[in-house]
Amino acid sequence: xxxxxxxxxxxxxxxxxxxxxxxxxxxxxxxxxxxxxxxxxxxxxxxxxxxxxxxxxxxxxxxxxxxxxxxxxxxxxxxxxxxxxxxxxxxxxxxxxxxxxxxxxxxxxxxxxxxxxxxxxxxxxxxxxxxxxxxxxxxxxxxxxxxxxxxxxxxxxxxxxxxxxxxxxxxxxxxxxxxxxxxxxxxxxxxxxxxxxxxxxxxxxxxxxxxxxxxxxxxxxxxxxxxxxxxxxxxxxxxxxxxxxxxxxxxxxxxxxxxxxxxxxxxxxxxxxxxxxxxxxxxxxxxxxxxxxxxxxxxxxxxxxxxxxxxxxxxxxxxxxxxxxxxxxxxxxxxxxxxxxxxxxxxxxxxxxxxxxxxxxxxxxxxxxxxxxxxxxxxxxxxxxxxxxxxxxxxxxxxxxxxxxxxxxxxxxxxxxxxxxxxxxxxxxxxxxxx
RNA sequence: GGAGAGGUGGCCGAGUGGUUGAAGGCGCACGACUCGAAAUCGUGUGUAGGGUCAAACCUAUCGAGGGUUCGAAUCCCUCCCUCUCCGCCA
Numbered sequence: 340x341x342x343x344x345x346x347x348x349x350x351x352x353x354x355x356x357x358x359x360x361x362x363x364x365x366x367x368x369x370x371x372x373x374x375x376x377x378x379x380x381x382x383x384x385x386x387x388x389x390x391x392x393x394x395x396x397x398x399x400x401x402x403x404x405x406x407x408x409x410x411x412x413x414x415x416x417x418x419x420x421x422x423x424x425x426x427x428x429x430x431x432x433x434x435x436x437x438x439x440x441x442x443x444x445x446x447x448x449x450x451x452x453x454x455x456x457x458x459x460x461x462x463x464x465x466x467x468x469x470x471x472x473x474x475x476x477x478x479x480x481x482x483x484x485x486x487x488x489x490x491x492x493x494x495x496x497x498x499x500x501x502x503x504x505x506x507x508x509x510x511x512x513x514x515x516x517x518x519x520x521x522x523x524x525x526x527x528x529x530x531x532x533x534x535x536x537x538x539x540x541x542x543x544x545x546x547x548x549x550x551x552x553x554x555x556x557x558x559x560x561x562x563x564x565x566x567x568x569x570x571x572x573x574x575x576x577x578x579x580x581x582x583x584x585x586x587x588x589x590x591x592x593x594x595x596x597x598x599x600x601x602x603x604x605x606x607x608x609x610x611x612x613x614x615x616x617x618x619x620x621x622x623x624x625x626x627x628x629x630x631x632x633x634x635x636x637x638x639x640x641x642x643x644x645x646x647x648x649x650x651x652x653x654x655x656x657x658x659x660x661x662x663x664x665x666x667x668x669x670x671x672x673x674x675x676x677x678x679x680x681x682x683x684x685x686x687x688x689x690x691x692x693x694x695x696x697x698x699x700x701x702x703x704x705x706x707x708x709x710x711x712x713x714x715x716x717x718x719x720x721x722x723x724x725x726x727x728x729x730x731x732x733x734x735x736x737x738x739x740x741x742x743x744x745x746x747x748x749x750x751x752x753x754x755x756x757x758x759x760x761x762x763x764x765x766x767x768x769x770x771x772x773x774x
Numbered sequence: 775g776g777a778g779a780g781g782u783g784g785c786c787g788a789g790u791g792g793u794u795g796a797a798g799g800c801g802c803a804c805g806a807c808u809c810g811a812a813a814u815c816g817u818g819u820g821u822a823g824g825g826u827c828a829a830a831c832c833u834a835u836c837g838a839g840g841g842u843u844c845g846a847a848u849c850c851c852u853c854c855c856u857c858u859c860c861g862c863c864a
Binding site: 377380381383388394396397402412414576720 | 793802803822833838854
């Protein structure tokens, strides 16, 4: 959520920026509730103070009837006022949480995703002297035998797959390649220098997080999308994570981290689950949009001064990794309507998919400033002053493995129906050059 | 799944109805001593909300929520979590 102090001091701006992001909020009404809430709170605190004073007077002696009577009266009045406050506070909290994060200055203003800005295009759409196939054609049982969705549907329903053989080898090769890259300080330093950044080249620590999380931290992370995205295990009050981000950004929930621990840089590997409600009939072919997919996700927790630089580093890493695989892509600076409620800035990488003849999203990088950590209460204690401040968070796809595999299959296919393994992956696949 | 123990500040650990936001210790910060350091001594040291130019000050907070009471870390209820033993099991 946003800082209420900030909203008080920048009401018009918040109203305007919220509208730019497509969120209907009534800031004037929120501020009214805020005023009312504080008025009630002051009243209640005065009553409590009187109760505490009275209680101290009574200590060590038998209370008089008069004191008891005053106490009882205070009790009743408090109960009534607290009930009133509760009603106001519920409305206030709901409205406060409805306010989206403010977009950064250089986020393009737009009403729909059509107004996203292509920041750059790298590589040309792959050319073939034959008609390129889709992933499901290349991976069919009578072709390379890599993808079996029919039998998966029999067992688990639609949007599930058995991935097989060389495709599985390739998935783990990508994982190893990515972890090697993100653990390599020389590469990080090079990317930092190239982008004029001044943050340290601290390597990313690989993490395998839990794939499930409880309601309370999930809500606090501002990432729970119960209706459309997230699977619930009702019996145990657990949700299947839709991304490792969700179990990574909540990891330090309710903690104060020493400043010298920052930045925290993690690369998390997790199977992710998405209900994909509302996408029926969309992307049904192949492994582009699945209920279950494995993903490598980068997560950074840093100070307010360095959060934006971390964001830029994450985008640079994404570009580097995609380029290393030789995939044509374009970098998208997402407009205000498309960056998402908790995000202040968001970039996507869309890779070229020859089967569809189109660029499709494979990566996203989000910068949340302190919007997420205000609820999660992830703070840092400054080394010099001892002061406590909210941290900033970033998340970014390292590789969404399903879509990456699909992109490689389609871009690296040969006329004879095979797939050339990108060179950087070969050392992790026993030197294999094709699948 | 069965049986038991327990959740208190950055950490350890007292505390079973009334100056307990919480003893004591560790850690940390500052100061004294020292050429400097260690040791020692002194002072300070949670978080959040309100309030103030800043303070003072007020309120909340002892896993979470609810209840009893004039008053709850302390009593009652529900839930969550951790640990130990048994069972099962990758």
